[in-house]
Each structure stands twice: as C-alpha cells, then as structure tokens.
Amino acid sequence: MYIHDGQCIWCGRKAPTATFSTIPHILPKSLGGTETCVDVCDDCNHYFGTPAKGLPSIDVVLREIFESYRLFGTNYYEEHNPPKKFTFFHYNHEKKRLKLKDPFREATITSQFKRGLFELFLQKYHAATFDGNDQRWDWVRSYARYGTEIIPIEPHVYYAFNNIVFHPSDENMNIVPMSDKLIEDALKYGVFHFFLMGQNFYLEVLPHLFQQYGKEYLQNEAKTMLLHAKGDECIFEFTRIRQIDPFMTRFRE
Numbered sequence: 394m395y396i397h398d399g400q401c402i403w404c405g406r407k408a409p410t411a412t413f414s415t416i417p418h419i420l421p422k423s424l425g426g427t428e429t430c431v432d433v434c435d436d437c438n439h440y441f442g443t444p445a446k447g448l449p450s451i452d453v454v455l456r457e458i459f460e461s462y463r464l465f466g467t468n469y470y471e472e473h474n475p476p477k478k479f480t481f482f483h484y485n486h487e488k489k490r491l492k493l494k495d496p497f498r499e500a501t502i503t504s505q506f507k508r509g510l511f512e513l514f515l516q517k518y519h520a521a522t523f524d525g526n527d528q529r530w531d532w533v534r535s536y537a538r539y540g541t542e543i544i545p546i547e548p549h550v551y552y553a554f555n556n557i558v559f560h561p562s563d564e565n566m567n568i569v570p571m572s573d574k575l576i577e578d579a580l581k582y583g584v585f586h587f588f589l590m591g592q593n594f595y596l597e598v599l600p601h602l603f604q605q606y607g608k609e610y611l612q613n614e615a616k617t618m619l620l621h622a623k624g625d626e627c628i629f630e631f632t633r634i635r636q637i638d639p640f641m642t643r644f645r646e
Contacts, residue, residue: 401434402515402525403538411436419516420589421452424459425567430516432525437538441512448540449481454502455509457481461639462590463566466558484640503634504540507550510596511537514585517569522576533598549603551611551630552637553593556622556644560591582610592637593618595628 395417399408417433420426421442442452457479481502483492493499511533519525535543560566570588579585583602587594595611597603611628619626631637 395429395431395433397431397523398526400432400526401437402432402519402530403437403440403534404434405526406434415439417516419513419520419569420567421456423452424456428517428520428568430520431523432519433516440538441509448501449497449505451505451509451512451537453480454505455513458506458634458637458639459590459592462592462641465639465641465644466560466591482640499633499635503632504547506634507547508537508540510550510587510594511548511598513569513589514587514596514598517571518576521571529599532600548600549597549607549630551595551628553595553614553618553626553628554638555593555618555620555626557620558591558641559620566590578610582606584610586614 394408394413395415396408396413399413400406401411401413404411411434413432413434415435415438417430417438418426419428419430442450444450444453461479461482479494481494481497483494493502515525515530515533515537518530532544532548536548541547567590575586579598581602583597583599583604584607585596585598587596595614597607615628619628629636
C-alpha cells in the first residue's frame with residue numbers, strides 16, 4: 394500500500410473507497426524513473442499511463458519528449474546507431490526534420506506534455522512534503538488530472554532556450570529536482586522551476602502569485618539560466634511542441 398495520508402492527491406478519494414496498491418512512479422518507469430510517490434490511487438495512477446477519450450497517454454508523451462532530448466542531446470547519428478522509433482513523431486535524419494505522425498495533432502501532444510509536467514511536479518512535491526492535498530494546488534490538480542474539462546485556460550509553461558546544454562550527472566538524469574529553494578520560490582512567485590535531462594521549464598503553479606510576480610521572476614532567471622552563445626537565447630512561453638525543439642535540431646543545422 395502506497396499511502397501516507399490515505400487521500401489521493403489527484404481525485405481526493407480516500408481509502409477504502411480508493412485503493413493504493415500499484416506503484417506510483419514520479420517519473421515514468423519507461424523513462425528510467427525509480428522515485429516513487431504516495432497517495433496516488435490506482436485509478437489515477439492508471440489514468441496517467443493510459444490513452445483516454447481519444448487523447449494519447451500523458452506518460453507516453455512525457456517519455457517521448459524527454460527521451461528525444463536524451464538521445465538527440467548527445468552524439469546521435471543514424472550511421473552509428475539504429476534509428477529510434479517514436480509513437481508520435483517521425484524524424485528524418487537526412488533532412489533534419491520532425492514530422493508528427495497521423496492522426497496525432499500537435500496541439501494535443503503539446504497539451505498532454507504540459508499536463509505531464511504538472512503531474513510530475515505535484516507528485517514529487519507531495520513525496521517531499523506530504524502537502525500535495527493542500528487546496529492551494531487545486532489548479533495544478535485539476536489541470537493535470539482533468540485537463541481543460543475543468544480548467545478552460547491552460548496554465549502558462551515557459552521554456553529556457555539555450556544553444557548550449559549541460560547534462561546532469563548520470564545519477565541525477567532521471568530525478569525530478571525538489572529543494573527547499575524551489576518550493577520557497579513556488580510559494581513566493583507562483584512559479585516552479587522544472588529541470589530534467591538538461592532542459593529547463595517554468596510552470597505557473599499558483600496563478601494569483603504568478604500574475605503579480607511571475608514576470609519579474611522569469612526576468613531574473615534569464616540572467617542566470619541563459620547561456621549566451623548565438624544571441625537568440627531566451628525564456629519564452631511555448632504553445633507548440635516544435636518550439637521546444639525536442640529533437641535538438643538547432644545543433645544539426
């Protein structure tokens with residue numbers, strides 16, 4: 394039983410109405426995740442890993458995007474490595490082009506990816522604090538678990554675009570960071586800095602604080618997180634998955 398409070402951080406149900414017998418990995422196991430959470434009921438745990446209502450699995454979308462970063466952020470050449478097969482994308486190595494496979498829509502993949510980032514945030518936060526059921530996280534909870542059915546306007550998600558990428562050490566490659574400083578900033582500015590596999594994202598986790606302090610926070614982050622090389626480095630809100638360049642085509646032009 395993977396229980397601390399006995400109340401699911403996603404749907405709010407409690408034992409024994411909800412069961413907690415399956416392992417809730419914070420990062421999908423298929424992506425190498427070994428950290429686990431508590432208070433994620435079996436139904437919600439199953440939901441994130443399963444296609445639903447015509448939508449692709451949130452965890453599979455997370456796996457494909459971050460697996461792309463991991464593969465193409467290193468020296469990946471098809472003449473030395475077998476081509477990687479993706480569920481949602483076709484990558485033409487010769488032309489260095491990314492194409493979404495039919496019948497998938499980029500808007501859908503983008504939305505599922507963003508929801509996945511919020512999923513990882515709340516599960517890691519709860520694992521660190523056991524405070525994931527606090528009502529302040531209702532916005533995060535509703536968007537990650539139910540999408541735009543409940544939250545008609547998607548939360549803001551920003552990406553730090555760099556032309557130089559520093560990869561974390563092997564032992565930290567599949568770890569979602571969570572520290573006192575990251576939590577303090579989230580509670581002060583409404584923004585959570587999400588770093589995984591060498592990529593930096595910023596999630597709007599508390600909208601009322603983000604509206605007041607989010608812009609200032611991101612401006613300060615730009616001073617330290619952007620590695621100036623070509624001059625086009627920036628932190629921006631992305632609306633399409635291609636904008637965050639998961640196949641790292643900027644290094645192959």
